[in-house]
Amino acid sequence: MKVFNFREHQPQLVPVEIIPNVLEAVGRVSAILRPTLNQFKIIGREVEFKNIVGSIGLANGDRLVVEPKVESRSNWADSVIQLLEHETRISVSGSRRSGDSQIRNDLSEAVGYEYARRLRLALRKDGPIQIYRRKEFESTRISGQLLVGKWMRKAFAHPFTFPQVKDELSAVNPFTYGLSMVARILSRTVANKHVSAELRELATLAAPGQSASFAIDRSIVSLRLPSQWSAYQPAWDIAKVVLENRSLISESGRNFGLDIAVEPWPLLETLLTRCLEALAQISDGEFEVHSKAKHPLLADSQNVVTNVIPDGLIFFRGAPFATFEAKYTKMGKLPKEAHVYQALATAAALNSPIAFLVYPTECSVRTLQVTGFAGRPVKLVLLGLGMYSYERSQGDLDRARQILSILSSLRGYGVEN
Structure with a gap:
């Protein structure tokens, strides 16, 4: 098995003999992720990946590994997994690999860790699903x-x-079957022996008294988890994705792995949403967070022609105060013109004095004066959220405090202008 390492938006030559396998894999992953933006470009032997991170298995056993285009810490995969939501589309496929083929920042390793954490918390809170x-x-x-x-x-x-x-x-039901089976599958994907052993233990605790060789009806992925077992929803979200793939049940005695890929730009919006929700909690009601919704920008005599949908919206004293647009790109010395126009037009549509452009990178805050909009918006703030160094809970609070500090320093613009 060969591993071909890529970075987003950086084309790379690959052997001509694997091009058919690459094309097949690209079609398979696209069908699962249904990406909003184009993710692949193949010209001759040159392959380029865009708006995708993780690994993709080829039919011949080789793997394509794609790292983020923006600067990231060594364990960026942990941050990606912590940003997954129940609606996040993930490409998951099984693969055979040698024991020494573990790659750095393997999303399958991170999924194993995260699934163990989610399942452990649910079992401690409610015991096995009945x-x-x-x-x-x-x-x-x-x-x-x-x-x-x-x-x-x-x-x-x-x-x-x-x-x-x-x-x-x-406790003998489709949910315990599924949770237990996925724990056993993931126990074979993690290199850490302690986590692998914990996953095997969790598999037993999730489905007490049931055989490790029971059959799985994959139609269970369409079942809705009973509301009284909501503590299991985070673990079930991962389990459903794994169970949807029919090739993941391997023959015993074989080394087994997963190839996992995800579209990263929605994760930046998820991070922004979590930060704003944390901000609302720590601001003592001074700033209110409003849900994502359409707001009219253009209208004719009868109908709204064009709407804007800010990725984030903050109210201050009952009126819009800051709009947020998340852009999964590197933050340069100056923002891209198209991004500036979008951010300012959105803020103007809501009569908001402050507009934010939010990036996945870790960088210093920049505040630019806006002219030509008759005072609304007044400021454009460029903010990096450090998406690939994110850690849940504390990461939300740290970023929320940073945004709160910026908003507090600009409060006068919401009152005087």
């Missing part, structure tokens, strides 16, 4: 609902054997 199942049985004692017709047909020969039915809570 749902009501209808059980038919026969007994000499009445402990359920008697099946009168069935009993009468047998009463002459067995008058004291009562066929019955009753509903009872059981």
Whole structure:
């Protein structure tokens, strides 16, 4: 097996004999991710990946590994996994690989860690999932609902054997099957022996008393997790993605791995949303966060012709104060003109004095004076959120405090101008 390393937006030559395999893999991944932006460009032997990070397995056993185009820390894959939401589309496929083929920043390794964390928390909170199942049985004692017709047909020969039915809570159900199976699959993908052992233990705890070799009906991915078991939703979100792929159940005794790829730009919007939600909590009600929605920009005499949809919106004293546009690109000395026009037009449409352009990089905050918009917006703020160094909870708070500090320093523009 060969590993071909890429960086987003940097074309690279590959051997001509693997081009058919690359084309097949590209089509397969595109069908799963359904990307908003074009992700692949292949000209002759030159292959370029755009708006995708992770690994893609080829039919011949080789792997294509794509790293982020922006500066990132050594363990950027951990940040990517922590930013996954239930609606995030992920390409997951199984692969055979040698024991020494683990790559740095392998998303499959990060998924194993994250799944163990999510499943562990759910089990500690609620124990294994139990749902009501209808059980038919026969007994000499009445402990359920008697099946009168069935009993009468047998009463002459067995008058004291009562066929019955009753509903009872059981940990034997499709959800525990699925969660346990995915834990076992992921236990074979992580290089860390302690995490692998924990995943095997979690597989047993999630489905107590069930065989490790049970069969999985993959139609369970369409089932909705019962609301009373919402603690399992984060783990189930990962489990569904893995179970949707039919090639992931490997023969025993073989080394097994996963190839995982994701479209990164929606993760920046997720990060921004989490930061703004944290900001609302720490601002003591001074700043309000409004949900993503359409706002009219152009209209004719009868209808709205064009809308704007800010990626983030902050209100101050009951009025729009700051709009946010997330751009998955490097922040240069000056922002791209198209991005500037979008950010300023969005702020103007909402009569907001402050417009933000948010980037995935780690960089100093820059504030630019806006002219020509009759005072709204007044300022354009360029902000890097350090997407690839993100850690949940504390990472949200740290970035929220930074944004709060910026907003606080600009509050006068919401009142005086």
